[in-house]
Structure formats: structure tokens, C-alpha cells
Amino acid sequence: MAKGRVRFYSDRCKACELCIKFCPKGALGLDKKNINALGYHPATVVDPERCTGCGTCALMCPDLVIEVERE
Numbered sequence: 697m698a699k700g701r702v703r704f705y706s707d708r709c710k711a712c713e714l715c716i717k718f719c720p721k722g723a724l725g726l727d728k729k730n731i732n733a734l735g736y737h738p739a740t741v742v743d744p745e746r747c748t749g750c751g752t753c754a755l756m757c758p759d760l761v762i763e764v765e766r767e
Contacts (some may be wrong), residue, residue: 697766700749700765702741706730709738715753721746724753 697756701717701723716724716739725742739761750764751765 700747700751700767701765702744702747702749702753703763704738704740705761705763706738706740707733708759709736710734710759711736711738712719712758713739714756715739715762718752718756720750720752721748721767722745 700738711726713726716726721743723741723743724739726737727740728737730738741751749764751764751766754762754764
């Protein structure tokens, strides 16, 4: 199975959770340990082994916070 690498620009994330809701593999979640410059818990990859690099998360993000690379 293809693997992906997801990078978040966490300081721009508004924690709308659209990326999390639309991730077909359930690889994303909110980072409950950190708060970004906007005062939110930003989205992050919580299970990198599940990520296939499909890019759905990046397409759903209204603030262009996510970049996806496919391995």
C-alpha cells in the first residue's frame, strides 16, 4: 500500500476538523498537547502508518494548512 507524508502549518490551523472527518483511513486527529498561535489545538497525524497519501485532507482544508507527499 502507498504511504504518505503529511505536513501541517500548525500555526494557521483553526481546528475546524474537516481534514479529520474526511480522512478515509482515520489517520488524523487534534493535537491535544499543543495550542497554536490562534489558540486552537491544531490538526495532526495521529497514526502515520494509516496514511496513504491520498490528499483528501489537503483538499478539504479551507486554509491551505496541509501539504501531502506520496512515497
